[in-house]
Amino acid sequence: MSTCPEYIVDYMHEYLDGDISREHEQQLKKHLQMCSDCQQHMHQLSDTIAFVKSASHISAPPHFENEVMNRLPKRVHGVGVQKWIRRHPLFIAAAVFFLFMSVTLLGNYPNDNQFSVTKQPNLVVEGETVIVPAGEVVKGDIVVKNGDIVIEGEVDGNVTVINGEYMASTAVVTGQIEEVDEVFEWIWYEMKSMANDFMSLFDSGEKNNE
Amino acid sequence: MDALVNKRIKQVLKGDQNAFTDIVSLYQHKLYQICYRMLGNKQEAEDIAQEAFVRAYINLHSFDQKRKFSTWLYRIGTNLCIDRIRKKKPDYYLDAQIAGTDGLDMYSHIAADEKLPEETVEQMELQDRIQYEISRLPDKYRSVIVLKYIEELSLQEISEILDMPLGTVKTRIHRGREALRKQLNNL
Numbered sequence: 259m260s261t262c263p264e265y266i267v268d269y270m271h272e273y274l275d276g277d278i279s280r281e282h283e284q285q286l287k288k289h290l291q292m293c294s295d296c297q298q299h300m301h302q303l304s305d306t307i308a309f310v311k312s313a314s315h316i317s318a319p320p321h322f323e324n325e326v327m328n329r330l331p332k333r334v335h336g337v338g339v340q341k342w343i344r345r346h347p348l349f350i351a352a353a354v355f356f357l358f359m360s361v362t363l364l365g366n367y368p369n370d371n372q373f374s375v376t377k378q379p380n381l382v383v384e385g386e387t388v389i390v391p392a393g394e395v396v397k398g399d400i401v402v403k404n405g406d407i408v409i410e411g412e413v414d415g416n417v418t419v420i421n422g423e424y425m426a427s428t429a430v431v432t433g434q435i436e437e438v439d440e441v442f443e444w445i446w447y448e449m450k451s452m453a454n455d456f457m458s459l460f461d462s463g464e465k466n467n468e
Numbered sequence: 469m470d471a472l473v474n475k476r477i478k479q480v481l482k483g484d485q486n487a488f489t490d491i492v493s494l495y496q497h498k499l500y501q502i503c504y505r506m507l508g509n510k511q512e513a514e515d516i517a518q519e520a521f522v523r524a525y526i527n528l529h530s531f532d533q534k535r536k537f538s539t540w541l542y543r544i545g546t547n548l549c550i551d552r553i554r555k556k557k558p559d560y561y562l563d564a565q566i567a568g569t570d571g572l573d574m575y576s577h578i579a580a581d582e583k584l585p586e587e588t589v590e591q592m593e594l595q596d597r598i599q600y601e602i603s604r605l606p607d608k609y610r611s612v613i614v615l616k617y618i619e620e621l622s623l624q625e626i627s628e629i630l631d632m633p634l635g636t637v638k639t640r641i642h643r644g645r646e647a648l649r650k651q652l653n654n655l
Contacts, residue, residue, distance in 0.1 A: 267646075268642075271638075271641070271642040271645065274645065275623065275638060275641065299649075302649045302652070302653055303645055303646075303649055305652070306645055306648045306649045306652055307617060307645065309598065309601075309648075309652065310598065310601075310602070310613060310617040310618065310648065311617050311618075312594065312598065313505070313595065313598045313599070313602075313617075313618055314595055315497075315501065316497075316500065316501045316504050316505075317497045317500070317501075318496040318497050318499075318500035318501075318514070318517065319500075319510075319514060322492075322496050322500065322514065322517070322518070323489060323492050323493050323496060325514075325518055326492045326496070326518050326521045326522065327485075327488070327489060327492070329518055329519075329521075329522050330485060330488065330522060330525050331522075331525075331526065
């Protein structure tokens with residue numbers, strides 16, 4: 259066999275792979291007819307393949323499926339959440355914005371517990387209670403912090419009570435009445451007033467244009 | 469079958485873990501067989517094949533559904549097998565004397581599946597003998613021979629599973645066949 263050209267063995271493998279060219283196949287056949295060593299080599303290779311192929315089919319043990327399912331990580335919610343976050347970047351931006359807003363606004367939250375009231379003529383202050391006396395008309399908004407308000411007369415504007423109570427029975431208030439007690443309400447209030455400021459800026463801008 | 473598999477994959481990705489059962493039941497025997505032929509040990513084959521399914525489950529989102537699922541799964545499996553085989557390889561010197569023994573070296577501790585005496589091999593049952601001869605192949609030939617002649621996969625698929633060029637797969641199959649031929653005829 260040592261005298262045989264090396265490509266003969268290559269052709270044998272090409273043949274076994276099933277991608278031998280016609281030309282190579284003819285050369286191989288011709289050579290095998292003359293050379294018994296190569297014939298034997300070829301037989302041994304075919305036998306080797308038959309030997310490996312005679313391996314019986316092996317099946318997974320019966321409990322295999324269950325064991326795989328038991329080994330799976332428990333449904334990870336994080337994956338779903340992550341995916342959702344990736345798909346909704348705008349929501350996350352809004353959430354982050356809201357967070358920062360809240361923190362800033364909370365800084366303004368009146369935690370000093372000091373009583374204060376908007377200065378308006380004809381308001382009567384008794385201790386921590388602001389009274390709009392009967393028969394009087396207050397022109398403008400009133401903001402009371404850490405105190406109560408009793409309205410017996412008329413208010414031509416908005417009334418806001420922060421950390422306090424609003425008491426009125428026969429009051430006439432032309433604007434809105436608001437009580438702010440909780441932190442979240444406070445944030446909401448601040449945001450609304452910011453929006454209002456913004457809107458009024460806009461309005462005045464429009465008026466200027468006119 | 470691919471349509472069914474892709475449907476199940478979509479269900480799993482949507483969060484239906486039970487849909488994975490069908491995928492396991494479809495491929496468990498083939499994957500287990502590859503692992504068993506590569507490792508030659510039932511416990512290890514079971515462990516690695518299960519691990520391959522778990523990894524497939526975890527990484528399912530990265531599977532490209534235009535491709536064949538079996539190719540992807542077998543790739544995970546064969547990689548795990550090759551890793552396991554490499555870890556098992558001794559990294560100590562066989563000639564080194566074992567501490568506390570008198571002239572006993574590592575040769576006396578070699579696992580029985582390295583090489584057996586001729587008579588023992590000749591008396592083996594055919595099936596044991598086949599597994600023995602496969603396990604004696606170097607692992608780079610073992611994987612191609614197992615995929616080609618036991619799983620009966622095409623050369624193209626083998627090249628995708630093992631992530632190597634078609635030419636390399638052919639060369640390894642040729643050398644693997646020659647190595648087996650010599651093993652079988654040198655007795």
